[in-house]
Amino acid sequence: MQPTHRTPRHRHRYRRLVRAACVLAVAAATAATAAPAQAAPVWGPVTPVDAAADGARANQQSQGFGLTADGRHALFGSAATNLVPGTGAVRYGLYVRDLRTGRTELASRADDGTPLAEADEQGGISADGRYVVFSAAVNGVYDVYVRDRARGRTQRLTDGTGATGGTGDPGSYQPAISGDGRRVVFMSSRADVVPGAPVEPGTRNVYLADRVTGAVRLVSAGADGQPADGPSENPAISENGRRIGFSSKAGNLLPAAPGGTAGLFRPRATTLYATDPATGAVVLAGLAADGTAGAADSVLRFSPDGRYAAYGLFVPPLPHGKSRTELFVHDLRTGRVRAVRTSADPAAICWASETAAITADDRWIYFSGGCSATVIPASQATYDLQRQELATGRTEFIGPAGDGAPQDGAAVRPFVSGNGRTVLFDDSSTNLFPGDPSPYGWQVYARTLGHR
Template sequence: MARSTRTTGNRRLVGGAGILAAVAVLATTAAPAQAHPAPRGTVQISVGVNGAAPDNQSFSKGISADGRYALFTSWATNLVSQPAKSGRDAYVRDLRTGRTERINLADDGSVLDGFTDYVAINADGRYVAFESDAVNVVPGTQVQGRDEVYLRDRKTGRTELISGGPTSTDTDRFHASYAPSVSANGRYVAFVSSRTDLVPDLQGGGPSLARPYTWDYNIYVTDRRTGTTRLVTRGVDGKPGDSMSLNPTISADGRTIGFTSLAGNLLPAGQTPALTAPAAEGAATADVETAPGIPPALPRGARENQAQPNLSRPTTGAYYTYDVESGRISAASLDLDGNLGYASFDATISPDGRRAVYALPEPGGSTNGHRYHTVLYVRDLRKGTVTKISGGLPGTASVGSSDHARITADNRWVYFASAADNLVAGPQHPGWDVYRHDLRTGRDERIATAPDGSLGNGSSIDPVVDADGDTVVFGSTSGNLAGAGGPENTDYQVFARTTGHHGDGDDD
C-alpha cells in the first residue's frame, strides 16, 4: 500500500461519533443476510474441523463490539480445512454460525509461512490487523524475516501493508513493526515500530545490524483513508521517544491512544509526576508476577535474544495517553496518591478513551515467589480520579496478581485475570481465574466457571469483552467449563461465555 506522509497537527482526524454510534452504523457490514442466535452459556471456540479436538494450544485476542466475532491465535493445524504451513496463525470465529476462518493471509489468499502473535479486530469484525514475518504477504513490500503490520479486509478478501514507509528506505531486517490496534471503523491503526522511514522528518539513523535488535521502538498511527502516518511518541524535544514504547490501544473513534513507555523525554520535566515505589526503585525490570500464557509485549527479535548477557527484560513501564487532535501526551498510570506508577504491559484504555485501566506492582511477594504482585487501578482521565479495584474483600489481603483487564464501552464492567484468593467469598481457585468487577457497586464475580457454578479445574486467563459486557472470550486449561466434565487440559484453549448481563451506562 503506497502512502505519503504529511503534517497533520491541525487536522482533526475523526468526527465526534462515539463508540455506540460507530457500532450501530458498522454492525451490519460483515454480517451475512441470515442471522443466527449466539450460543448461550460457555462454549469452546478453538475447535478443529467438524468439531475435532485441536492439535495444539490457542490464545484469546479480541472480540467485535457486538460480540459476534471472536479473534484468537493458535498453534493448531486442524482448525480450518486449509492446512497451516508453520508457526502461529490468527483466526476469527463467528459465534452465531460456528464458522472459523484463518485471517493472517496474503493478499492473494494464500497461507503464510511465518508467525503471527499480535492481532486486533475492529468494531463490526470486518477488519483484522496482524503482524507477520512472512515474505510476500503483499508482493514487493517485505524485507526478509522482518515483522510488519498488515490489515485484512474480510469483506473484500484483500490484505494491505499498514507499516509501510513513504520511501521504504529502511531495509534493516532487525527493525520491526508489530502490536496493532484498530479504531471502530477500521480507518486508524496504531502500532509499534523501530523502522526509521515511517515519517519523513525522522528518516536516517544507523542500521542496527551490529546487534540483533534495538530498544528504539516507538508508537505510530496510520490513517488508511489519507495514507498518512504520524509519530505518537514524539518527545518534548521533537525527537522520537528515547527508549522503548509499546502496547498501543486506540479508542473506538481514533481520537485517543494509550501506550506504555520507558522513554524519559515524553513530558516536560515540570509536568512529570513523581515516580512511586517500586517504580522509583527500578520496577521496570523487577520480578513481577504476570499471568501465564500471555506473550510478552516485546517484539519477537527482542524476546528471542533475552538470553544474551547484560540484557535485562523490562516487565513494567509508565502508561500514557495521546490525544490525536492536540498531539498532547499525558501520564495515565497514577496511584492513589497521584504518583506515576510503572504498570504491567497489559494496560489499556476504555473504548471511548475516557478511562485507563492498569496493574501496578506492590511489594510483598506473590503466590509464585516473585518479589512483586500486581493490583488493578482505573483512572478517570476526565476527572482525574483513581480507583483501586482488585484489592479484595474488606479485611482481607492477597499476594496474587491481577492483570489483563478490559473495560466495557459504558465504563461499568472490568473483566480481568487474577491469581488473588480474596476477590469473592466461598471456595477459592488455586490458580489464575477470570473475574468481572462492577465499577458501580464494587462487586467482583468469577466468570470462568462450570455450568453448575463450580470452579474451573484449570487456569483461565486473557479475557476480552464486547461493548456491552454480554460476551466474554478467554483462554483456559479447564476441561469442565463447557459441561463436558473433562480433566484439566495440557494446553490453553479459547472459550466464549455469554454472561446474560448488559451494560446500562456509567456513573454519569
C-alpha cells in the first residue's frame, strides 16, 4: 500500500532505515569473505554535523540530505529545537552546516526570513552551496521552494493554491536540484502543475522546473507524451542536470516495441527509470546484472556527470524468508550493470543500504553494506561505510568508531564531495564518541580523508 504524501508519512523514514538494517541483519552479517585487505586510508575523526554553533548536539533525530562539491557545506534535516536560536517552534527544518567554521543556519525559511514550521523530510543543495531546495507546508499546502543563501531570498516554485480538481493530497514534494541551481525536479500530486497536461487529479508525477526560463514540464511521460499511467515519484537529478531519474509502477513509459504498442512492460514492483531532459527519452535504469528489470528500492542516485546510476535491488530471500537489498551500478553510456559487493566469492551473501554516492571523476562509489559466507545471528551483523573503486573493485573501509571499536549501530546514506575526500552519512551508533552517546537515534556525521 502506498502511503499518503503528508509530513507524518515521512516520519517513517527513520524507522525504515532501522527496519532495513534489522531485516538485512537477520539475513547476513560481518564481511567474513571480504576482498583482500588493502592499505587502510587515512581518515580523520568523525565530526558531528547536526550540531549548533556552540557544538551542542541536536536534541532530536536528524538525516543528511547533501554535501557541496568542495565538501564544505552539508545539508541536513532535523526535528531538533536547539540548533539555531529563534527556531524552537520549527517542528522539522532543513539546515546547512559549514564544516569549516561550525556555523549552522536554518535554510527552510520564507522569503521574509520567517522560519517555516513544517518542512518535508527531503531536500537538496547546489554544488556551491548557494541554493537549497525543499518542500514545506504553508496554510496546510506543501510547495517547493528554493532558498538563495547568498541573497537571503526564497523563491516558491509551485503556486500553492491547493486546487487538485479531485481527490488526493494537493501538494508538491521530494525536490532535488542540479549543481548549478538552475533545474529542480519534484513530485506532485496536483493536476495543474503544467496547464493543459492530461494528468489525473491526485496521481503522483515527476516534473522539471527551469528557474531561468520559468518553464515547468512533465518528466514522467511515455514516448507518446502521455503521463505515466501509474504512480511516479522519488525524482533524482545529476549534478550537471543532464540526467533525471525516478521510480514508477507505470506501464507506458517505454517506447513501443517493433510491431507492437507502448505499455507492454508492466512492472509488478517499483521500477527505476532514467531520462535525458534534452530529448525526453526514457530508459530502464534499475537493471539487474543479467539485464532484466529488478524489483527496486525507490531511491536512485546518479554520478555527477549522469553516466552512472546507483540503486538497490531486492534479491531472492534468504532462509526464514528475510529479504535483502544488493547495490548495483548501471553505466548508462555502455549499458553495463554490475553489483557492488565486498566479496569476490559469487556464493557470498551480500547486502547494502539502498543509497550510494559516486565521486566526480567516476572513480569511487561510497556505500554501506557487507558480505558474509554464511547466515549468522543478527546481533553480529554490521552496516559498515565503505568505498569501492569502480574500475578495479578494490574496497576500502571508512570506519570505525572513535575508540577504534566496531560501531554498535549502522552507518548509511552517504553523500560525498566531488574529490571523494569528505563523506557525509547518517549513523545510529552510540559509541562514535566515547562517553557522549546520542540518545536520539539517527544523527548526521562527516569524515574527511587526510593526506598520505
